[in-house]
Amino acid sequence: MTTTHTGLGEPRGPDFQSAAGLTPSPPPRQVPPALAGPQAPGRWGRVLGAGLLIAGVSAGTGGLAGWYAGGSGEQAGTSTITRAAPAPDAPAGSLVGVADRVRAGVVSVQAPRGGRTATGSGFVIDDRVHIITNNHIVAGASSVTVTGADGRRRTATVVGTDPSNDVAVLRVEPSPDLHALVLGRSADVRVGEQVLAIGSPLGLAGTVTSGIVSAVDRQARIGGGQQTAVQTDASINPGNSGGPLVNSRAEVIGVNTAIATYEGGGSIGIGFAIPIDRAASVAERIISTSR
Structure with missing residues (x-):
C-alpha cells in the first residue's frame, strides 16, 4: 500500500511478504509518525509466530490435562451438556451475510520482482473476470498470479495500469468460482x-475486518499525488492493498490502498481507500483501450 498524508513523513516502499517468509529486520530509526506502505517488518513474523506457538502449547496442555483427568480411575457420574441449536442462516444484510456474498469475488495477488514477491489483494468486477487491484502491487512484476477463495492459483494478464491513480486491471480465464462484485456509488x-475490508493481510487470504467510514473526502497521497480518499477504521494491513471496502449491502465503495502507521508498524485504525467511482472509471478506460 502506498502511503499518504501531509506532514507525517515520507512514505515507505510498497513491497511486502507474508509473515511466514520474513526474516528479522534491524531496529527502525526513530522518526515522527508516518504513513507507511505495505512493508511488513520482521517483528510481524516474530509476533505471529509467537502467537501460533502459544496456541499450540495451550492446546497441547489442555489435551494432556484431559487425559490425566480421564485416567484417574474415578467413576464419572452421568452428565448432560446443553448445546445450542444450529444457527439460522445469516440475514442477507448482516455482516456475516455480506462476507459470505463477497468473499468469492476477492483474490490474493502475487507479483514477483527483484527476488521478492509483492503480495496484495484484488476483486472481480465483471463476467469477463477483470480484476481491480493496486498498481503498486504489480508494477515491474515479471508475472502475476491470483488465488481465489477456492484456493486455486491462476495466471493473470495485466490488462493495463494507471500509476497516477494507483489502479491496475488484471484478467484471468472465466471460472464459476470467481464472482463479480457489485460496485456501489461514491455519492451514497x-x-x-x-x-x-476483505483481503490478504500478511498473506492471510480471505481475512475480513470491520469498521465504519471515518471520512469521505480525506486528502491522501495516492499514486504520487494528493487525492481524496475514503477513510476507514476497519483494520487494514500489508496485503490488503487492492482489496475491496464494502458496505452493509455488499457493494464495493472503495479500493483499500494506504494506511497510517507509527514507525512502520501495522494498522492504527486509519486506512484509506480509493473511492469506487474513480477506481471504476479508471478500470473502464483501461479495459476499453486494451481491446
Missing part, C-alpha cells in the same frame, strides 16, 4: 456507516 457513502 456516508460517514459512520458500517464497512468490511
Whole structure:
C-alpha cells in the first residue's frame, strides 16, 4: 500500500511478504509518525509466530490435562451438556451475510520482482473476470498470479495500469468460482456507516475486518499525488492493498490502498481507500483501450 498524508513523513516502499517468509529486520530509526506502505517488518513474523506457538502449547496442555483427568480411575457420574441449536442462516444484510456474498469475488495477488514477491489483494468486477487491484502491487512484476477463495492459483494478464491513480486491471480465464462484485456509488457513502475490508493481510487470504467510514473526502497521497480518499477504521494491513471496502449491502465503495502507521508498524485504525467511482472509471478506460 502506498502511503499518504501531509506532514507525517515520507512514505515507505510498497513491497511486502507474508509473515511466514520474513526474516528479522534491524531496529527502525526513530522518526515522527508516518504513513507507511505495505512493508511488513520482521517483528510481524516474530509476533505471529509467537502467537501460533502459544496456541499450540495451550492446546497441547489442555489435551494432556484431559487425559490425566480421564485416567484417574474415578467413576464419572452421568452428565448432560446443553448445546445450542444450529444457527439460522445469516440475514442477507448482516455482516456475516455480506462476507459470505463477497468473499468469492476477492483474490490474493502475487507479483514477483527483484527476488521478492509483492503480495496484495484484488476483486472481480465483471463476467469477463477483470480484476481491480493496486498498481503498486504489480508494477515491474515479471508475472502475476491470483488465488481465489477456492484456493486455486491462476495466471493473470495485466490488462493495463494507471500509476497516477494507483489502479491496475488484471484478467484471468472465466471460472464459476470467481464472482463479480457489485460496485456501489461514491455519492451514497456516508460517514459512520458500517464497512468490511476483505483481503490478504500478511498473506492471510480471505481475512475480513470491520469498521465504519471515518471520512469521505480525506486528502491522501495516492499514486504520487494528493487525492481524496475514503477513510476507514476497519483494520487494514500489508496485503490488503487492492482489496475491496464494502458496505452493509455488499457493494464495493472503495479500493483499500494506504494506511497510517507509527514507525512502520501495522494498522492504527486509519486506512484509506480509493473511492469506487474513480477506481471504476479508471478500470473502464483501461479495459476499453486494451481491446
